[in-house]
Amino acid sequence: MFDxxxxxxxxxxxxxxxxxxxxxxxxxxxxxxxTDRRLRVLAGAGTGKTTALTARVAHLIMAGTPAExxxxxxxxxxxxxxxxxxxxxxxxxSPGTRRTGRIxxxxxxxxxxxxxxxxxxxxxFPAGFSVIDPSDAADLMDVIRDGVAGRSAAKRRFPRKGLLxxxxxxxxxxxxxxxxxxxxxxxxxxSDEPLIGDICRDYVARKRSLGLLDFDDLxxxxxxxxxxxxxxxxxxGDFDHVLVDxxxxxNALQVDIIRHLVGPAQQLCVVGDDAQSIYSFRAxxxxxxxxxxxxxESAATLALTNNYRSTKPILDLANAIGSxxxxxxxxxLMPAAKNEASQRTAVPLLVRCRDEDDQSxxxxxxxxxxxxxxxxxxxxxxxxxxxxxxxxxELELTRRGIPFVKYGGLRxxxxxxxxxxxxxxxxxxxxxxxxxxxxxxxxxxxxxxAASRRVLTCLGVDREGEPTEIxxxxxxxxxxxxxxxxxxxxQLVKSLQRDNDEPLSAHAxxxxxxxxxxxxxxxDDAESRIADLxxxxxxxxxxxxxxxxxxxxxxxxxxSTAGLAGQPSIDEDWLVISTMHSAKGLEWEAVxxxxxxxxxxxxxxxxxxxxxxxxxxxxxxxxxxxxxxxLSIYFPLRYHHQPFSHRDKHSWAQLSRFFTGAAVSRLRxxxxxxxxxxxxxxxxxxxxxxxxxxxxxxWG
DNA sequence: CAGAGCCGCCTTTTT
DNA sequence: GGCGGCTCTG
Numbered sequence: 001m002f003d004x005x006x007x008x009x010x011x012x013x014x015x016x017x018x019x020x021x022x023x024x025x026x027x028x029x030x031x032x033x034x035t036d037r038r039l040r041v042l043a044g045a046g047t048g049k050t051t052a053l054t055a056r057v058a059h060l061i062m063a064g065t066p067a068e069x070x071x072x073x074x075x076x077x078x079x080x081x082x083x084x085x086x087x088x089x090x091x092x093x094s095p096g097t098r099r100t101g102r103i104x105x106x107x108x109x110x111x112x113x114x115x116x117x118x119x120x121x122x123x124x125f126p127a128g129f130s131v132i133d134p135s136d137a138a139d140l141m142d143v144i145r146d147g148v149a150g151r152s153a154a155k156r157r158f159p160r161k162g163l164l165x166x167x168x169x170x171x172x173x174x175x176x177x178x179x180x181x182x183x184x185x186x187x188x189x190x191s192d193e194p195l196i197g198d199i200c201r202d203y204v205a206r207k208r209s210l211g212l213l214d215f216d217d218l219x220x221x222x223x224x225x226x227x228x229x230x231x232x233x234x235x236x237g238d239f240d241h242v243l244v245d246x247x248x249x250x251n252a253l254q255v256d257i258i259r260h261l262v263g264p265a266q267q268l269c270v271v272g273d274d275a276q277s278i279y280s281f282r283a284x285x286x287x288x289x290x291x292x293x294x295x296x297e298s299a300a301t302l303a304l305t306n307n308y309r310s311t312k313p314i315l316d317l318a319n320a321i322g323s324x325x326x327x328x329x330x331x332x333l334m335p336a337a338k339n340e341a342s343q344r345t346a347v348p349l350l351v352r353c354r355d356e357d358d359q360s361x362x363x364x365x366x367x368x369x370x371x372x373x374x375x376x377x378x379x380x381x382x383x384x385x386x387x388x389x390x391x392x393x394e395l396e397l398t399r400r401g402i403p404f405v406k407y408g409g410l411r412x413x414x415x416x417x418x419x420x421x422x423x424x425x426x427x428x429x430x431x432x433x434x435x436x437x438x439x440x441x442x443x444x445x446x447x448x449x450a451a452s453r454r455v456l457t458c459l460g461v462d463r464e465g466e467p468t469e470i471x472x473x474x475x476x477x478x479x480x481x482x483x484x485x486x487x488x489x490x491q492l493v494k495s496l497q498r499d500n501d502e503p504l505s506a507h508a509x510x511x512x513x514x515x516x517x518x519x520x521x522x523x524d525d526a527e528s529r530i531a532d533l534x535x536x537x538x539x540x541x542x543x544x545x546x547x548x549x550x551x552x553x554x555x556x557x558x559x560s561t562a563g564l565a566g567q568p569s570i571d572e573d574w575l576v577i578s579t580m581h582s583a584k585g586l587e588w589e590a591v592x593x594x595x596x597x598x599x600x601x602x603x604x605x606x607x608x609x610x611x612x613x614x615x616x617x618x619x620x621x622x623x624x625x626x627x628x629x630x631l632s633i634y635f636p637l638r639y640h641h642q643p644f645s646h647r648d649k650h651s652w653a654q655l656s657r658f659f660t661g662a663a664v665s666r667l668r669x670x671x672x673x674x675x676x677x678x679x680x681x682x683x684x685x686x687x688x689x690x691x692x693x694x695x696x697x698x699w700g
Numbered sequence: 701c702a703g704a705g706c707c708g709c710c711t712t713t714t715t
Numbered sequence: 716g717g718c719g720g721c722t723c724t725g
Contacts, residue, residue, distance in 0.1 A: 075715080076714095076715085107715060108715075109715050110715085133715095134714085134715090135716090135717095215715060218715095219715095278713075279713080279714075279715090281712080281713060281714080282713090282714065282715070385712070385713080386711085386712045386713070387711095387712085387713085388711070388712090389712095408713080408714080411716095414716055414717095415716085416716075446703095446704070446705095447704085448703060448704045448705080449703080449704090450702075450703055450704085451703085451704090554715095555715070556715085557714095579712085579713065579714090580713080581712090581713045581714070582713090582714085603712055603713080604712095605712050605713090606712075606713090615713095619713080
């Protein structure tokens with residue numbers, strides 16, 4: 001979620017931004033003006049979808065709709081913030097518009113979370129419920145798997161926790177029976193369906209008795225509230241307008257929520273592009289945007305077709321790759337007449353590289369060359385299929401002192417110390433949270449899974465009665481711990497209980513101090529980790545409960561991590577490295593797409609099905625259409641099997657299958673540089689032995 | 701001999 | 716960071 005008032009003050013001083021400032025074309029204007037009660041906008045890449053949606057919201061407010069009666073559902077917090085800011089910019093510049101409340105905006109999950117917190121009492125929730133992330137959910141699955149399938153699972157191939165969670169989640173998100181999901185995702189396990197069904201049932205029951213909600217639960221409970229005759233009426237009554245961005249990435253459950261969110265009194269407007277549907281692993285499918293008119297009665301459709309972003313050669317390449325898709329890609333991207341960028345006609349490059357190191361060098365060279373030519377680092381991005389694909393490049397960027405910021409990858413929430421503090425925040429509000437206990441107890445010296453389990457049994461986390469009684473049982477439970485662990489353990493448990501009249505921020509700091517003590521004894525690099533903890537403590541400003549702060553971070557972790565070349569400060573310039581997924585909705589003057597080798601793009605993990613391959617194609621399409629004027633595709637010819645060692649085992653790569661003859665003919669090939677002054681080709685060798693033997697002479 | 705802890709292996713995308 | 720397999724320890 002975000003705070004609009006702050007932004008408003010910040011932005012109010014900037015230039016003329018009435019609706020005219022959006023400079024809408026005729027198609028965009030009709031999106032703004034449409035009074036259709038169910039409206040679908042099909043908007044190709046770079047056609048000003050965000051502009052049109054933002055202008056529509058601004059228009060609604062200027063026409064008298066109170067801002068707080070508008071719900072804007074987006075795919076990321078970043079997108080929501082950007083649109084809300086732009087809306088307010090326009091509205092605040094419009095004379096005579098009464099300042100009203102705040103637009104309600106965010107992701108499906110964060111809005112659901114907000115609704116559930118607000119109405120926890122009425123909906124029968126414990127007020128301090130825990131929101132668990134998929135890795136916690138998988139751990140819970142693992143416990144249940146042991147309980148239900150136990151010995152029989154050990155003897156044969158039985159789905160592991162990750163797959164079990166995937167099966168469960170997919171059934172929920174697609175609203176289809178387990179049998180179907182199983183047949184599609186893991187046919188080899190079909191005969192175990194009864195057992196897997198039991199595990200799913202147990203999983204649901206266990207979450208309930210422990211006061212845990214997973215990501216799917218947030219949506220399920222929001223929908224259940226909406227489907228209730230009276231509660232639903234009340235919740236719908238909060239809004240006059242519902243707008244949904246990136247509609248190609250919704251799943252069946254989300255469509256269902258929207259269906260129950262809009263009654264006769266609400267207007268609905270969805271925007272998206274089926275050619276950019278790239279989240280099928282989260283159970284989305286382009287079918288929902290394609291079927292909008294049959295899902296919603298008397299729906300109308302508008303299209304945005306003028307591309308304002310990219311030059312013609314870039315669009316030609318994207319169109320060439322899209323045209324070979326087995327379905328979809330019905331619209332061909334055309335540069336808009338008034339597109340200034342289209343005056344430039346630099347042809348996209350295909351840069352053949354010897355190997356990964358050569359690729360890193362060439363990207364750095366190109367980035368710096370473009371910078372000399374007038375593009376700042378911020379005008380450029382390096383896109384990768386998987387977050388770790390930029391590892392080698394990051395080293396070279398650091399070596400050359402080029403600052404960068406990385407988008408995508410889940411590293412922040414995977415960091416042990418972050419998880420530890422979030423677990424403690426959850427526990428402070430919800431002592432039933434067995435997963436949080438289990439995690440924190442094992443940070444204690446000499447304590448592993450077995451001792452933790454004994455403590456949990458004594459605590460009786462799922463016993464009937466008041467949750468706070470669990471803390472009363474601590475004096476008994478602590479007996480299960482080794483003596484060395486008792487001090488830290490007592491300290492932790494004491495910190496979890498909030499003192500009378502203690503301000504929330506003080507409590508948060510106390511919890512962080514107790515967790516910090518555990519971090520210091522568990523990690524060498526405790527210093528930087530402790531710094532993260534105080535940042536998390538700061539994030540409790542403005543919430544009512546620690547579990548709420550933990551949930552906010554879990555649902556909306558920081559989108560970027562600063563690079564090794566130093567924390568770029570706000571006025572500095574930096575290069576963006578992003579996964580192709582996280583690049584959706586963004587644009588840069590120059591885009592460098594690296595690792596365009598088959599197996600990387602498309603990812604060989606995606607090749608188990610035809611749909612998987614087609615989604616990879618859409619992903620490439622998304623990546624290419626991010627570029628405004630300069631686009632380079634890098635293809636390393638040779639991959640070393642152990643890139644961080646000196647060994648020379650390698651294999652030869654093939655150019656990504658998406659770059660077929662037709663596509664390559666749209667590219668200017670940059671030949672491999674066999675040798676030059678900067679990077680002469682020498683065989684990969686180990687100099688360690690000769691150095692060592694040379695030095696040995698010195699020791700006599 | 702149960703259980704903690706360590707070493708070496710691998711790692712798609714994210715609400 | 717997680718996992719399987721191994722070793723060390725009480």
